[in-house]
Amino acid sequence: MISLKNVTAGYSGSEIIKNIDVSFDKGTITSIIGKNGCGKTTLLKTSSNLLKPMSGEILLNVNGKNLDLSIMKNPDIARYISYLPQNKEVPNITVYRLVMHGRFPYLNFSRIPQRNDIKIVDEAIELMGLEEFKNCNLQELSGGQRQKSFIAMVLAQNTDIIFLDEPTTYLDINHQLEIIQTVKNLKKLGKTVVMVLHDLNLAFSCSDKICLMDNGHVVVHDVPENVIKTGKISQIFNIRCMEASLENYSSKHYIFTLP
Amino acid sequence: MNIWQKSFILKFSNKNTLNYNIAVMALLSITLAAEIILSIGLGSTKLTLMETLNALFNESSSNAYQIVNYVRLPRMLAAVLAGSSLSVSGVILQTVLNNSLASPNVIGVNAGSGLFVVLIAAFFPSCFYLTPVAAFMGALIAVNLVYFIALKTGASRMTIVLSGIAVSSFIGAITDTVLTIVPDASISRTAFMIGGFSGVSMEKLQYAAIFIIFGLIVSLMLSYDMNILSLGDESAKSLGLNVPLYRFVLLTVAALLSGSAISFSGLIGFIGLIVPHAARFLVGNDNRILIVVSAMLGSCFTVFCDILSRILFAPYEIPVGIIMSFIGGPFFVYLLLMKKRGHI
Numbered sequence: 001m002i003s004l005k006n007v008t009a010g011y012s013g014s015e016i017i018k019n020i021d022v023s024f025d026k027g028t029i030t031s032i033i034g035k036n037g038c039g040k041t042t043l044l045k046t047s048s049n050l051l052k053p054m055s056g057e058i059l060l061n062v063n064g065k066n067l068d069l070s071i072m073k074n075p076d077i078a079r080y081i082s083y084l085p086q087n088k089e090v091p092n093i094t095v096y097r098l099v100m101h102g103r104f105p106y107l108n109f110s111r112i113p114q115r116n117d118i119k120i121v122d123e124a125i126e127l128m129g130l131e132e133f134k135n136c137n138l139q140e141l142s143g144g145q146r147q148k149s150f151i152a153m154v155l156a157q158n159t160d161i162i163f164l165d166e167p168t169t170y171l172d173i174n175h176q177l178e179i180i181q182t183v184k185n186l187k188k189l190g191k192t193v194v195m196v197l198h199d200l201n202l203a204f205s206c207s208d209k210i211c212l213m214d215n216g217h218v219v220v221h222d223v224p225e226n227v228i229k230t231g232k233i234s235q236i237f238n239i240r241c242m243e244a245s246l247e248n249y250s251s252k253h254y255i256f257t258l259p
Numbered sequence: 260m261n262i263w264q265k266s267f268i269l270k271f272s273n274k275n276t277l278n279y280n281i282a283v284m285a286l287l288s289i290t291l292a293a294e295i296i297l298s299i300g301l302g303s304t305k306l307t308l309m310e311t312l313n314a315l316f317n318e319s320s321s322n323a324y325q326i327v328n329y330v331r332l333p334r335m336l337a338a339v340l341a342g343s344s345l346s347v348s349g350v351i352l353q354t355v356l357n358n359s360l361a362s363p364n365v366i367g368v369n370a371g372s373g374l375f376v377v378l379i380a381a382f383f384p385s386c387f388y389l390t391p392v393a394a395f396m397g398a399l400i401a402v403n404l405v406y407f408i409a410l411k412t413g414a415s416r417m418t419i420v421l422s423g424i425a426v427s428s429f430i431g432a433i434t435d436t437v438l439t440i441v442p443d444a445s446i447s448r449t450a451f452m453i454g455g456f457s458g459v460s461m462e463k464l465q466y467a468a469i470f471i472i473f474g475l476i477v478s479l480m481l482s483y484d485m486n487i488l489s490l491g492d493e494s495a496k497s498l499g500l501n502v503p504l505y506r507f508v509l510l511t512v513a514a515l516l517s518g519s520a521i522s523f524s525g526l527i528g529f530i531g532l533i534v535p536h537a538a539r540f541l542v543g544n545d546n547r548i549l550i551v552v553s554a555m556l557g558s559c560f561t562v563f564c565d566i567l568s569r570i571l572f573a574p575y576e577i578p579v580g581i582i583m584s585f586i587g588g589p590f591f592v593y594l595l596l597m598k599k600r601g602h603i
Contacts, residue, residue: 050496078499089357089491092544097486104487105499111483157498 001026001192002047002081002161003066007056009046015054016042018216024161024209026061029187030194030221031203034213035236040196041086041165043213047194048083048163049074060161078105082157084150086165086196095141095149096134099124102156124155128182144175151182162186164195168202180206200233204254212236228254280548283541287555291339294562298335299327301566303574329460336468337459338565338579339558341524344471344516346538346557347478347550349531351513354485354546355506356406356419362532363398363517366423369528370430371401371514372521373451377434381441391467391522398518401426402510454527454580456565463523470519475554477512482546485509489544527580529587530557536594560586 003023010016017039024030024047032040045051047058049069058069060080069077082102091098102124103117113121125134128148138146147167154162164183168176180202183193187208194211197203203210203224210227212220214236220227227233233241233256242255300311306323313319314327345363352361352368363369375397379390408422484505487495496502517531538553564582571577 045493048497050493074496074501075499078497081497083493083497085491085493085497087491088494089489091486091489092539093486097545098490101487101490101498107483 001061003059003061004043004047005057005059007046007053007058009042009051009053011042011051016216017046017213020046020056020218022211022218022221024192024194026160026192027187027190028192028208029183029206030192030209030211031197031207032194032211032213033197033200033203038213039216040213042216043211043218044083044163044165044194044196048081048161049077050083062160075105078157078159080159081161081163082154082159083163084154084165084167086169088150090138090146092137092139094135094137095130095152096121096125098138098149099130099134099152099156102153102158105157120158121156124152127155127185128152129178144171144178147171147175147179148182151179155186160190161192161194164193166196166198168197168199176202200237200256201254204228204252225252234259280542280552283552284555287552287559291555291559291562294559294566295335295339298338298562298566299331302326302331302569333459333461333464334456334565335562336461337456337464337523338561340464340468340471341456341520341527342530342534342557342559342561343554344474344520344557345527345531346534346553347475348513348516348520349535350538350546350550350553351478351485351509351516352402352531353535354489355509355513356409357489357491358419359536360420360532361423362529362535363513363521364427364526364528364531365420367401367405367426367430368398368514368517369521369526370427370434371397371399371404372518373397373526374430374434374437375518376451376522377437381437387463388466390463391470391519394522395470395515395518398514398521399511401430402514403507406506406510451525453578454525454583455568455578456524457576457578459523467519467522470515474512474516474519475550478509478516478550479547481505481509481512482550485546486544489546525580527561527583529580529583529591530561533587533591533594534560536591540594540597 001023004020007020008015008018020043032043034040042051046053049058052070059066060069062080099121100113103113103121106117107113125131128151130145130148130152133141133145138149141149151167167179171179183195184206186193207224209221210224211218212227212232219232219236220230228241228243238259240257240259244253244255246253296308296311300306300308304326306314306327310323311327314321314323318324348368349362352363352366353359356366372394375393376390379386379393383389405419405423405426408426409419412418412422484500487498487500488502488505492502520527534557535553538549538556542548542552561579564586565579568577568579568582
């Protein structure tokens with residue numbers, strides 16, 4: 001579990017997220033939603049220590065002990081928390097080498113991967129169904145295959161907490177659903193997944209909790225049904241939200257329209 | 260992987276990348292060894308292989324001994340060291356600044372070292388042994404100034420190049436002013452600006468050589484971390500890399516390498532830009548391999564150009580910087596065309 005206590009953060013002295021109190025529980029999927037510019041990515045970056053908070057503290061619960069993220073070293077944090085940015089450099093390397101980079105926090109000074117590292121990388125590639133592409137150049141792959149390769153790198157990092165910034169953006173529906181399925185599989189492995197999503201349907205259908213943000217604040221952080229009940233979705237996005245029941249589908253679905 | 264690599268792999272290595280890389284390095288080693296022998300043997304006074312070997316290993320008062328040990332050997336070593344250091348400096352700058360246009364001459368490193376070398380020559384000529392240190396300091400100040408300006412103005416690929424051009428012109432103006440007001444500076448203005456190895460002595464080379472060898476070893480040790488850095492700041496930090504620290508250390512190493520080379524070779528341009536691209540064309544982007552291949556290729560190219568500079572119009576000699584631009588310019592255009600056609 002990771003908890004943010006009264007955290008304020010931003011860039012060049014201007015506050016983007018303000019007095020955030022939120023916890024992401026172990027083995028859950030949380031989707032952060034909100035309008036463009038409301039601070040979703042800033043919250044994700046701050047939670048994963050990419051951005052130092054201006055005030056407040058971030059506590060990482062490891063084996064019952066709360067560790068203060070601000071005093072931990074980068075390689076130590078990288079063994080507990082992984083972060084996949086939305087805009088990534090696409091290096092001119094093979095998928096296998098990219099995924100092997102996920103083992104960087106575990107390599108010793110020689111930077112030579114050990115047998116265990118190779119095994120974990122092979123498993124990550126297999127889990128993402130990338131065996132046939134593992135020797136392909138990343139720049140030659142489609143957007144979906146590329147994103148799966150980056151997620152395989154995150155899997156190889158083998159952290160308890162995974163932050164994904166818009167992992168499904170720009171992908172076709174098939175790849176979107178494949179990535180969401182991977183996220184669900186990660187949950188089954190006991191991982192905590194926190195992701196920024198713009199697709200509300202996707203967010204509500206796969207998440208245990210929704211973190212709704214507006215203007216740098218967390219407005220609601222609750223299970224999807226309760227978030228809908230508050231009416232804040234309609235208010236913040238200026239849309240109408242209706243519940244829809246589909247035959248043969250037990251999970252709830254929602255239809256969003258203009259008011 | 261480009262078509263050259265593919266055909267090379269099929270011929271030499273049964274599609275085994277490790278074998279392919281070893282084959283490339285072996286070829287470059289053989290080429291460099293042959294060039295080294297030619298570099299010592301060829302010149303306005305031609306020496307046979309036996310005369311060259313005799314002069315190298317048996318002390319005597321013969322002309323051959325004097326020519327080999329006081330002229331050609333230091334010159335060959337200077338070409339090997341300058342070629343490898345400027346090329347590796349280019350690889351580091353391109354990776355650290357995430358910009359394929361970055362190279363010591365483009366982003367102001369050469370200009371910074373040049374100014375400090377000129378300052379030593381103009382005002383402290385008796386302290387010539389401090390030249391490598393001064394060149395390193397100049398390079399370090401320039402590269403950090405460029406990076407700082409780029410950071411404050413957005414740090415895009417374009418702003419790094421533009422701030423490099425701005426810093427280069429400003430420092431170049433100071434250098435020109437110093438050379439104008441101190442016309443008796445113990446440095447030849449034209450030779451220094453074009454770059455070359457005539458007049459290099461072992462004495463001049465020894466301090467720079469120590470810095471270069473140290474810089475090459477450190478770059479190799481940090482090569483895997485450079486691979487991580489090329490994923491972008493956020494991904495690299497998320498993988499546990501201390502990005503600002505590594506960036507500063509690597510920029511320092513790049514400055515050390517190029518500054519040391521400039522201290523004895525002058526402002527050789529271009530090599531730090533084209534050799535890393537040519538090396539990538541051969542072995543791809545893994546910095547662990549790329550640094551080694553760039554160092555070897557840079558040495559091969561520089562020694563080759565130096566031999567040409569001596570024999571093309573013998574007994575006259577044209578500065579090696581001119582030969583490099585004549586060969587390097589068209590070759591770089593060829594690389595760009597290959598890239599456009601998707602072969603790189």
